[in-house]
Amino acid sequence: MQFDADKISPKQNYKFLSGSIIPRPIAFVTTISADGNTVNAAPFSFFNIISNDPPLVSITVQRVDDVKKDTSRNAEQNGELIIHIVSESFVSDMNETAARLNSDESELDRTSLHLERVNGFATPQIKEAKIKLLASLEKSIEIHNDTGVVTADLLIARVVRYDFSRDVFDEEKEYILPEFLDVVSRLSGNDYARLGERYTIRRPD
Helix, strand or coil: CCCCHHHCCHHHHHHHHHHHCCCECCEEEEEECCCCCCEEEEEECCEEEEEECCEEEEEEEECECCECCHHHHHHHHHCEEEEEECEHHHHHHHHHCCCCCCCCCCHHHHCCCCEECCCCCCCCEECCCCEEEEEEEEEEEEEECCCCCEEEEEEEEEEEEEEECHHHEECCCCEECHHHHCECEECCCCCEECCCCCCCCCCCC
């Protein structure tokens, strides 16, 4: 089966991309409103590493009818965001934050998750997450479709601090221990996946 991407709908492109590029890591992001009153939380699976030097990651935040989402707007206004890696223990709470609410409403009110303050950051982090990437906004890039409409905001974030729970970090080797992270990945539709069986293939010299 072959499809020309420019001859199918945006919905079809979304279905084909999100169904083909699996599993995807999830960035569970907190930001804070410009007035400091509302903590926004939302999950994004268009998320990955860009570079380790400097430590940059990318998160794509889709727009709805050319309206910028709270995560993009808050990150741009405050210059910071906190990325949490999702464990199975709170995936249901994470899913609740995908609800579309008004800007002055916090998605976290729909969950049992807890916030904690972070030195040097106005944005609080989610206590339950075992890995937290505290980041500054390096750049925000508008993504336009072929008609010139802005359909998404590409956030380039620089990690400035790593926060690991001791049970997922080998201090001697400085490795992340995935077997204790219980990480959750995104598939397509409403589907998620566990890590599954691991195996090793050594790289050639």
